[in-house]
Amino acid sequence: MIESLQYEFMQNALAAGLLASIVCGIIGVYVVVNRMVFISGGIAHTAFGGVGLSFFLGISPMIGALFFAIASALGIGMISKKTKLPEDTAIGILWAVGMALGVIFIGLTPGYVPGISTYLFGNILIVSSGDLHLMLVLVTVIVSVIFLLYKGFFALSFDEEFGGLRGIPTGYLYFLLLCLIALSVIVMMQAVGIILVIALLTVPAAITKQFTYNMKKMMIFSILLSMVFTVCGLWISYELNIASGATIILVAGVGFVISLLFSKRSLY
Amino acid sequence: MKKEVVRLENVWVHYNRVPILEGINLTIYQHDFLGIIGPNGGGKSTLLKVILGLIKPDKGEIKVFGRPPEKSRERIGYLSQYKAFDREFPISVWDVVLMARMGLYEMFKRYSEKDKKLAESALKTVEMLNYKDRQIGTLSGGQQQRVLIARALVSNPELLLLDEPTAGIDAAAQREFYELLKKLNEKTTIVLVSHDLTAVSVYVDKIACLNRKLFYHNSKEIRPEDIEATYQCPIELIAHGVPHRVLKEH
Numbered sequence: 457m458i459e460s461l462q463y464e465f466m467q468n469a470l471a472a473g474l475l476a477s478i479v480c481g482i483i484g485v486y487v488v489v490n491r492m493v494f495i496s497g498g499i500a501h502t503a504f505g506g507v508g509l510s511f512f513l514g515i516s517p518m519i520g521a522l523f524f525a526i527a528s529a530l531g532i533g534m535i536s537k538k539t540k541l542p543e544d545t546a547i548g549i550l551w552a553v554g555m556a557l558g559v560i561f562i563g564l565t566p567g568y569v570p571g572i573s574t575y576l577f578g579n580i581l582i583v584s585s586g587d588l589h590l591m592l593v594l595v596t597v598i599v600s601v602i603f604l605l606y607k608g609f610f611a612l613s614f615d616e617e618f619g620g621l622r623g624i625p626t627g628y629l630y631f632l633l634l635c636l637i638a639l640s641v642i643v644m645m646q647a648v649g650i651i652l653v654i655a656l657l658t659v660p661a662a663i664t665k666q667f668t669y670n671m672k673k674m675m676i677f678s679i680l681l682s683m684v685f686t687v688c689g690l691w692i693s694y695e696l697n698i699a700s701g702a703t704i705i706l707v708a709g710v711g712f713v714i715s716l717l718f719s720k721r722s723l724y
Numbered sequence: 725m726k727k728e729v730v731r732l733e734n735v736w737v738h739y740n741r742v743p744i745l746e747g748i749n750l751t752i753y754q755h756d757f758l759g760i761i762g763p764n765g766g767g768k769s770t771l772l773k774v775i776l777g778l779i780k781p782d783k784g785e786i787k788v789f790g791r792p793p794e795k796s797r798e799r800i801g802y803l804s805q806y807k808a809f810d811r812e813f814p815i816s817v818w819d820v821v822l823m824a825r826m827g828l829y830e831m832f833k834r835y836s837e838k839d840k841k842l843a844e845s846a847l848k849t850v851e852m853l854n855y856k857d858r859q860i861g862t863l864s865g866g867q868q869q870r871v872l873i874a875r876a877l878v879s880n881p882e883l884l885l886l887d888e889p890t891a892g893i894d895a896a897a898q899r900e901f902y903e904l905l906k907k908l909n910e911k912t913t914i915v916l917v918s919h920d921l922t923a924v925s926v927y928v929d930k931i932a933c934l935n936r937k938l939f940y941h942n943s944k945e946i947r948p949e950d951i952e953a954t955y956q957c958p959i960e961l962i963a964h965g966v967p968h969r970v971l972k973e974h
Contacts, residue, residue: 489813608831611823615809618875621776621797623828669814669859 460694465581469700472583473686475591476647479598479640480656481679485671486633488661490613493654495532495634498547500641500653502528502554507575507650508561517575518590518642525638528554533631578649578701580690587646594639601636609633610671647686648701656682659708663715685711726753728790729883729913730775735784737770744770746936748784752883757909759928760917762954766935768917769805772885775915776802788883801881801912803872805888811861817871818856821847824878846874850904866897873904884908886916902927 460466487496506524510517528550535546562569574582583591602609611619612629620626644653660678668674689704696703730752737745744767752758762768773779774786777793788796801824824846825839847853850870860868869889876884886905890898905914906927918924925931925944932940939950 489810491810604832607826610815610819611826611831614813614815614820614823615804617778617804618802618823619826621778621800621802622824622826623797624826624831625828665812665814669816671814674814 465583466694468583468585468588469580469690470687471588472580472591472647473690473704474683475588475595476644476656477682477686478595478679479643480682481660481677482602482675483598483636483640484657484659484661484678484682485664485674486609486613487637487657488665489671490633492637493658494544494547496637496641496657497654498532498551499525499528499634499638500645500650501551503638503641503645504575504650505554505557505561507572508558508565511569512561512565516586518587518645521575521645522639522642524554525641526635529634529638530631533634537627537630574649575645576649576651577699578645578647578652578704580647580686580700580704583646591643591646594643598636598639598643601632605629605632648704652701652705655705655708656685659712660685663712666715666719681711682708726755728752729754729756729788730915731785731787732774733785735774735781735786737767737774737779737781743936745774745781745938748938750932750938750940751942752913752915754882754913755909757905757914757927757929758916758932759924759930760915760932760934761919761921761924762934764919766954768919768934769887771934771938772802772887772915772917775885776800798879799882801876801879801884803869803876803884803886803889805891811868813860815860816856817847817852817858817860817863818843820860820871821856821875821878824875842878842880843874846878847871849877849908850874864897865892866894866901869893869897869901870904873901877908882912884912884914886914888918889916890918890920 461470487493503521503525506520506522507517508520509524510520513520531550532543532547535541536543539546562572571579571582573579608619608624608626608629611622611624612626612633616626616630640657641650641653644656648656660681661674663681664674664677668677685708686704689707690700692698692707693700693703728751730750732748732750735745735748736743748771760768760771770779774781775788775793776797777786777788786793789799821843822835822839825835825842830839844853847856850873852867852870852874855863855867855871860871863871873886873889876886890901893901905916908914916924916928929944930940930942931944932938933950933954935954939954
């Protein structure tokens with residue numbers, strides 16, 4: 457592993473893994489405590505439509521995915537706040553329609569379309585410097601917004617009604633949180649892929665939730681845990697020459713099972 | 725003449741075109757301890773939310789401390805129904821209570837010493853200061869309710885609105901809880917909503933019956949016909965005699 461770090465692709469992969477860990481540690485805690493796992497899955501899968509459109513238009517897939525992810529985040533927010541349509545119905549529809557759009561656009565793109573599986577299952581070994589710069593920008597945005605509005609998001613998560621009564625703009629914060637989830641999905645897309653994003657978003661927070669009830673500690677330990685998962689996964693996938701994204705997720709899954717053995721809370 | 729705290733005039737609220745509140749007229753005075761009883765779905769929670777300005781009436785006037793309700797929220801403490809939040813949420817008792825000191829501008833700042841002092845004294849009032857580092861879900865139902873009362877008390881509200889505060893609490897804890905309210909009532913106007921008539925009637929000073937329409941005589945007296953209209957079936961009431969008499973002798 458150490459000697460492999462002399463290669464630029466390995467350095468980039470490691471940097472991408474660590475950046476992704478920061479967002480999944482922080483945003484993952486909100487996703488878990490607010491029970492927004494299905495919403496996050498919906499946002500991630502809708503982003504595939506953007507990947508397809510980007511291939512069709514010949515632009516960077518990250519840009520298209522970002523646009524679709526934000527649009528689906530706002531769409532889900534609008535549907536759940538402004539209409540009486542059940543939220544999970546709306547998410548299910550967006551989820552599948554986004555994927556279908558991606559497939560159609562890729563079909564319409566002339567010639568061979570390379571690396572579709574990269575976006576579905578992730579390939580952290582082909583992260584370019586350009587991708588890394590975009591990831592760095594997104595991570596900075598996410599971390600700053602959370603840092604600035606931590607108390608507001610805390611109130612939103614614990615007791616939205618009470619927060620609203622105290623003058624917290626919970627409606628806007630909810631939309632903002634959905635957008636932050638969308639940005640996180642894009643940061644993590646290269647590392648683990650659209651389909652596997654939910655696992656990396658939920659596993660570290662689900663583990664730390666069993667051991668602390670302090671949300672800030674949950675975030676810090678979730679970041680550290682997901683760094684361990686990504687680095688271990690990267691190393692195993694390099695040594696055994698197997699898919700990096702799937703390996704990272706499997707390591708996280710094993711970590712979750714082990715955590716259950718040490719859990720202080722009874723889960724049944 | 726006692727000061728008016730809340731005044732509703734001919735307030736109507738509909739949900740999906742079905743009326744929830746029909747022409748409510750209600751005046752609540754300073755130091756009232758008002759119990760509002762009625763069947764589930766009778767509009768009790770809706771009425772509290774109207775007073776908080778969370779629900780806008782389709783028709784009618786509402787004034788709280790002489791102003792529109794959303795302008796008076798600073799002066800109101802509110803305890804929502806028991807099921808309102810996730811017991812597994814990673815939050816300590818201390819942070820639950822401090823949340824009452826949040827606001828649009830405070831959101832960007834750390835809690836001040838004053839905030840912490842207020843939270844501490846509110847927890848002392850409900851005798852829960854020793855539990856301040858516990859996760860909220862590890863407390864018993866009665867203890868959780870005390871913490872939520874503390875949260876409603878932090879900003880020294882002049883009006884306290886309680887929605888089914890004794891649901892899921894055993895009888896002994898309920899009695900303690902009502903004794904606490906009685907003490908708080910010396911300084912605060914209290915409106916308590918419940919579907920449990922007998923428990924409420926012992927402690928409150930005034931009772932109103934609500935089932936879309938409100939029956940209220942600014943006293944603790946309820947007429948049998950009001951009860952029947954509220955619950956829409958004859959209910960056998962036992963008048964306990966002094967000092968807990970609810971029904972007029974008949």
